Amino acid sequence: MTEFGYFLSSEEFTPGELIDQARRAQEAGFTRLAISDHFHPWNDAQGNSAFVWSMIGALSQAVDLPVTTLVTCPTVRLHPAVTAQAAATSSVLLGGRFALGVGTGEALNEHIHGDGWPSFETRAGMLEEAVEVMRKLFTGEVVSHRGRHYTVDTARLYTVPEQPLPIYVSAFGPKAAELAGRIGDGFVTMTPDADLVGAFREGGGGKKKVVGGVKVCWSSNRDNAVDTAHRLWPTELLPGELAQILPTPAHFEQASELVTREMVSDAVTCGDAVEEHVETVRAYARAGFDEVYVGQIGPDQEVFFDAYRELVLPALRG
Template sequence: MPPGRTGRQVSHRGRHCMVDNARLYTAPEAPLPILVSGFGPKAAELAGRIGDGFVSMTPDAELVAAFRRSGGAGKKVVGGVKVCWSSDREKAVDVVHRLWPTELLPGELAQILPTPAHFEQASELVTREMVAKAVTCGDEVEEHVETVRAYARAGFDEVYVGQIGPDQEMFFDAYRELILPALRR
């Protein structure tokens, strides 16, 4: 059994990463699937060749097709999206702008910033208007349903929806009582 699945402490110096003194305290009985996250066609193709699945935060059918063509046929495609459920849409936009502006950083900026201070500085590039346009905020059921359906239309197998902000219970209640039943129709 590889040392990473024994519960022993492991260090690794590889071509792409280094790990010092890692330990998996609850070792799985079988190998865990490796899902590869990607934001462009090259990453999707690589995920199809080497991964057990593909993860993307954009409901892009072309990325899913590139993944499937490159060896991902029959493998899982998982999406993730952040929303802010609230009875007050303007308040929800403010919450997202305050707590999660990094969601809208341009290009690869979020992948290369080295420290939290750099993220704070770069977040100043994100305007409230950008948040209002890009993130599903408020309590309009059809907007939330459409946000999730976009992933289904693009060929995703699973979609994980995360609430930005403190109203977690209200979010779960709304999705259980309103959004999921609407998606099933």
């Protein structure tokens, strides 16, 4: 049975707005939360980038829902040992209701130390080693590690969860999906691609969880909703590896000039047609996803939560 969660966008909303959305999501009947981990927003129109670990601490005191990062890069901006400490503390605060979604990252967030941006093959190797380091630290034992990418010297986490902390690995292609199946406890991908889910399961994923997310813009005025989505999230439609290699919001704004309003209208679920929202989310269930997180674009959060509580979630569960 697919679970339906709410996606908190750290790039688009202030910390206070994110906490309010989490409370509204719980009241509306969403059963889980996901939250993005960014140093920069994708563009200046989004205008935010709260520190995810502070936000998770606040969420643990505000709501009772499980929380998953979608996704954290544990390889460059933060050393995997530091990420492991943050994740372990988050899991303890949430009573074990935390999952660490990880990925190979984007230059947008990870270039800030001034190092060169590695190739995908190098980043995948870094991620695999980072996951190994974090799993060792989650045991609460003393860890020393000398690897190709990371060194850990007699480190021990004293605050660790009682139960194993699941690590879900993000992937957008077959090779990465196989890596996720081999090293992850679950798979994160943002499109309802049954073939990619199959590659994950055949690559070692078996019956492990598959997790995804989608952005919509609920509004009684579809034209306004399309305008809002086009202004705030044209980056969702950038092709290929651009999302991984462009280093600044200004570069994303330049690339987004290629994304037309019509492209957004065709690709993003906008407006208040209940059946369209239901179908958008249900596509993930049909593709074999265990969890799907829906994020509302723009300021009309109250009408979104009302509509999903009264109309969309009941239809999905019915």
